Amino acid sequence: xxxxxxxxxxxxxxxxxxxxxxxxxxxxxxxxxxxxxxxxxxxxxxxxxxxxxxxxxxxxxxxxxxxxxxxxxxxxxxxxxxxxxxxxxxxxxxxxxxxxxxxxxxxxxxxxxxxxxxxxxxxxxxxxxxxxxxxxxxxxxxxxxxxxxxxxxxxxxxxxxxxxxxxxxxxxxxxxxxxxxxxxxxxxxxxxxxxxxxxxxx
Numbered sequence: 001x002x003x004x005x006x007x008x009x010x011x012x013x014x015x016x017x018x019x020x021x022x023x024x025x026x027x028x029x030x031x032x033x034x035x036x037x038x039x040x041x042x043x044x045x046x047x048x049x050x051x052x053x054x055x056x057x058x059x060x061x062x063x064x065x066x067x068x069x070x071x072x073x074x075x076x077x078x079x080x081x082x083x084x085x086x087x088x089x090x091x092x093x094x095x096x097x098x099x100x101x102x103x104x105x106x107x108x109x110x111x112x113x114x115x116x117x118x119x120x121x122x123x124x125x126x127x128x129x130x131x132x133x134x135x136x137x138x139x140x141x142x143x144x145x146x147x148x149x150x151x152x153x154x155x156x157x158x159x160x161x162x163x164x165x166x167x168x169x170x171x172x173x174x175x176x177x178x179x180x181x182x183x184x185x186x187x188x189x190x191x192x193x194x195x196x197x198x199x200x201x202x
Contacts, residue, residue: 008195009042015198016040016164019125023118030117031092031170038167040179047150050161050180054080054146063107064142064149065115069123071134073190076182077123078150079115083143085175086111092170112139122164122179130194150180159184162191 004012020037027035045053054062061083069075081089090110091098098106116139127134142149150161162181167174183191 003044004192004195007199008192011195011199013040013042015125015129016042016122018129019122020164020166022125023121026117026121027114027168027170030114033092033171036169038169040164040166043163043165045161045163047147047159047161047182050163051146051150053163054150054178060145061143062146062149063111064144065112065119066140066142066149067115067119067123068137069134071127072130072132073126073134073194074184074187077119077136078180078182079118080146080149080178080180081111081175088173089114089170089175092173108141112141115139115141118177118179126194129198132194150182160188 017039020040024035024037043053054060062080063083063086064078064080066076066078069077086107087104090107093110093114094106119139120136123134123136160183162183164179164181166177166179168177169175
């Protein structure tokens with residue numbers, strides 16, 4: 001399995017923490033409440049292990065928003081929440097006055113917007129820190145098992161998943177979310193090279 005040194009790992013956590021902070025500020029403006037996000041916990045896993053960690057069973061449904069990024073680093077980025085939490089997030093966005101049936105109809109658009117904000121905040125911070133450009137696709141909303149969600153692009157199951165575990169605190173709500181970056185070995189080595197260049201410039 002691909003591994004980073006402790007210094008490289010700490011640098012990547014620091015970079016993603018900046019991205020998460022930017023995402024929290026953007027989310028706060030949308031829900032009109034303070035949004036706090038924890039320092040992300042980073043792990044590297046293969047797809048099967050990542051799916052199991054998320055609860056890979058048919059009864060555990062996941063809402064996911066994916067975007068493809070291309071540039072000096074190529075990756076599919078996926079934001080994931082337990083399905084039952086996605087409506088909770090949408091309710092916080094639109095308020096209590098909207099009936100449940102309308103809320104369900106708004107779910108895909110609202111979650112795609114949230115995914116776009118959070119993923120672009122994380123990837124945009126990476127691009128800025130690494131002094132490079134990454135072009136993103138439009139967000140794609142999905143609901144299914146964790147295996148379904150992590151099969152974005154039908155790439156090889158040998159791809160490595162860089163998983164960020166983030167806790168969202170909105171009002172009295174605590175919501176666990178995950179951001180996954182699906183990377184082939186070339187992209188993993190590109191990522192490590194970017195981190196080394198960043199550390200060399202500090």
